[in-house]
Amino acid sequence: MDGGGRVVEPLGPGRPGGAVARPSRPEPGLLGALLRSAALPRFARRRRASVSVPLVRRIPRLSGTVLALGFFTAIGVYGLVQNGDYADFVESHGELRDIAARGIGLGLDKITISGIARLNEADLLGAAGISNRNSLLFLDVAKVRRRLLDEPFIKSAEIRKLYPNGLSIAITERQPYALWQLNGELYVVAQDGTQIDTMRDPTLVDLPLVVGEGANLEVASYAALLEAAGPLRSKIRAGMLISGRRWTLKMQNGLDVRLPEEDAVDAMRRLVRLDRESGLLEKDVLTVDLRMPDRVILRLTEEAVAARAEGTKKKIQRGVKGIET
Template identity: 75%
Template sequence: MDRGGRVVEPLSAGPAGGTAARAPRQQAGGRLAGLSLRLLRSMALPRFGFRRRSSVSVPFARRVPRLAGTCLALGFFAAIGAYGLVLNGSYADFKDAYGDLRDVAARAVGFGLDKVTISGIARLGEAELLRTAGLSSRNSLVFLDVAHVRRRLMEDPSIKSAEVRKLYPHELLINIVEREPFALWQLNGDLYVVAEDGTQIDQMRDPSLVDLPLVVGEGANLKAADYVSLLEAAGPLRSKIRAGMLISGRRWTLKMTNGLDIRLPEEGAAAAVRRLVRLDREAGLLNKDVLTVDLRMPDRIVLRLTEEAVAARAENTKKKLQRGVKGIDT
């Protein structure tokens, strides 16, 4: 107690004396502070990506995979061997026989080109199509460039469109659309099969196409569709038209089966053909002894007679003149 009768220390059970009582509390506070600091560090370190390295070192021999040295050595000698094959030309023979090394490896693990499914072919043969696409058993599906295969197919004029798709693990799908033969085109004595747009498909080899419309002359293949429309306008005379000859790239001359030539105008050719049909129906024009019927002028027809017709006409004229002279003398 102090001089005023007041108690300085709290009246509580425990060890006597203030210092002795405060010491345990200070030690407890120190332990709590240390524990809190360690807690904060453990929470902060992972947040900023810090990690303490282990003080235990792993020997280098244990960190390297087993047989790594053997594999590296084999790879080194294989690279030297491949380089030697390239230098002496043996690799080219190997490639021709088995394909690229990567294709050989892909086929070994089950990604070879074992099946090719083709749809849309009508006149092309499967073997011919595979040669055009550049496909063989040496290819692998993994390293096959489908865009390159499609470009090769599109270079064939008989193919209008092509689609190429991979179907893993070992199948290739090819869908093509062929150009349809539309007409025959004769140029410089050679005969070709052309499509409706004038594309030259192939030389004429198929006898079943002999009845296709025939166009003659430079650029006539590009106007084959116009010629076919003239045949449609001819109606009953269509079977008597043998070919259409394009003159100067501008107008048509119809070659008839009896050797007669029908010269059509550049403009209004279909109307001129219909006029020809009417004249033949009314006067049998195509059965006359004429070589050429010129329909290029809308208001008249110019005929060129055969030599026999010219001679007969001259003889008739001579006889008429002789009869006229005799009539005068009488």
């Protein structure tokens, strides 16, 4: 080391801090010169030897079991199809994809239903086509909604999936509005005329009754007549739609009131006034015809006709006797 602290002698293996020198292996010929003068291209460099892993160790554990189960399941399904039993299997347990989804916790375990009043949950789920064979993952919400809206007693429906295993069903029911009689059968209809069901509920007997072809579609106009009837409403038994154009009211005492095709509400108000002034509906008449705005045409009962004829006869007889004297 000189006075400046610099080492003037080469470090050798015998000196402290010296590195052990490895003898260099001479590179033969031109290749050796190239290797010493420049780096080899990437494709010519020696690759590091990779560690070889046996194939058995690369396959995940339990893969054999899974493959075996899948194989035997496929064989079982094939056998069911060949024997014609697959449909029975699906009917009892559901489709394979639903079974798999239920197995990982994506079944239908929590179903919330709101909006039902006259229906029950079992009937609603049956109409929707939902059972414990379904899974939430593969449930077709649009199809469920279409099935529900196909039911006449359901006006609207909203279906929502609540993962992992919940389903929400919110519906709006059509409310019974009137009874409709057609060809001897009695039906319950909604305000828009939709036939909800056959008449089986005795609590609905006081609903307005309409009769005839297409009368269910005119329940709103009939309701307007009942509103205009006021004190006479309780005396009206039913409304018969004639030729799809006008109403004839069937009264509780058997009397018929024929209303015009237009301005039927005004004609009803006129009937209320006539009955209040003269007790028209309590007289011996079969028909009150209000189709003409400036007159009322009455058809008497047979008894009334006979009594009227007898009275007329007596008047004539009295008149004749008076002349003879």
